Amino acid sequence: MLHLLDPLIIEDIKNPEHPSDFIVKDSFVILILRLPEVKDNIVHITSYSFIVQDDKVYLYNRELHDIKELGSLAEMNQFLDTKIDNLIKEMKQYHYEVDQLEESLYDTNLDNTFMQKWLVYKKDLSLIYRLLFQAELSFELFISHHKRRNSSSFEELAYADVYEHVKRIQDLAQMAIDKLNSLYDFYRAKVDEKMNRNVYYLTLLSGIFLPLTLITGFFGMNTGGLLWVNDHHGTLKAVGVALVLEVLFFLPFLFLNKQKTKKHKR
Numbered sequence: 684m685l686h687l688l689d690p691l692i693i694e695d696i697k698n699p700e701h702p703s704d705f706i707v708k709d710s711f712v713i714l715i716l717r718l719p720e721v722k723d724n725i726v727h728i729t730s731y732s733f734i735v736q737d738d739k740v741y742l743y744n745r746e747l748h749d750i751k752e753l754g755s756l757a758e759m760n761q762f763l764d765t766k767i768d769n770l771i772k773e774m775k776q777y778h779y780e781v782d783q784l785e786e787s788l789y790d791t792n793l794d795n796t797f798m799q800k801w802l803v804y805k806k807d808l809s810l811i812y813r814l815l816f817q818a819e820l821s822f823e824l825f826i827s828h829h830k831r832r833n834s835s836s837f838e839e840l841a842y843a844d845v846y847e848h849v850k851r852i853q854d855l856a857q858m859a860i861d862k863l864n865s866l867y868d869f870y871r872a873k874v875d876e877k878m879n880r881n882v883y884y885l886t887l888l889s890g891i892f893l894p895l896t897l898i899t900g901f902f903g904m905n906t907g908g909l910l911w912v913n914d915h916h917g918t919l920k921a922v923g924v925a926l927v928l929e930v931l932f933f934l935p936f937l938f939l940n941k942q943k944t945k946k947h948k949r
Contacts, residue, residue, distance in 0.1 A: 692706070726811060756838065770772050771852060775911075781804060812860065
């Protein structure tokens with residue numbers, strides 16, 4: 684049958700990268716659907732090229748590089764319904780895994796693999812949504828075309844059911860993407876909180892050694908006339924000065940921290 688088609692049409696049919704599309708010709712119509720299929724937790728893209736002529740459906744076989752008769756419109760509907768139902772099951776699994784990812788955020792210790800999982804889910808779900816969005820538009824044109832033709836063998840309700848399932852998968856994918864975006868914001872907040880806490884501890888540590896560094900640097904100068912050079916208690920006096928400086932340094936800090944704590948309690 685391929686030799687009866689226009690070369691440009693043949694190119695579109697054979698091209699696995701061709702986006703979902705609906706093409707109307709004088710004696711036949713072509714429906715190209717690029718659908719996602721999840722195998723071994725990996726999203727694969729499969730392109731299906733249907734040729735509908737006089738209520739008979741032909742499908743391009745990519746392995747045999749030829750067009751084979753699929754059957755009637757009802758059989759085409761059953762073929763697509765099986766593919767879409769399998770995808771709905773996979774979407775439920777994605778939602779379950781995203782929920783598990785959400786639960787991991789409630790743990791005290793952050794999961795080190797969170798971002799890796801998040802990126803995989805976001806990439807897969809975004810790809811599924813994009814493919815289904817294009818497929819939905821093409822499939823809607825296909826249904827509208829057969830409605831206008833009033834084809835006796837066109838099962839409008841059955842195809843409407845497949846179309847509704849495609850829309851449902853889109854909605855499920857969008858819901859999962861929205862949840863992933865919220866989880867990312869929550870994750871970033873926890874990471875920022877952890878980082879701020881680490882910076883806080885480093886600031887305290889630096890503050891402890893700042894007066895000591897000042898005293899050490901002062902008494903380490905190679906100049907004459909330094910205080911307590913010949914004093915037997917000079918070391919104790921230097922330590923005492925360091926402790927006083929420590930207290931003077933931390934008093935404002937403790938006061939500000941106490942004020943902030945009271946404010947949060949209110």
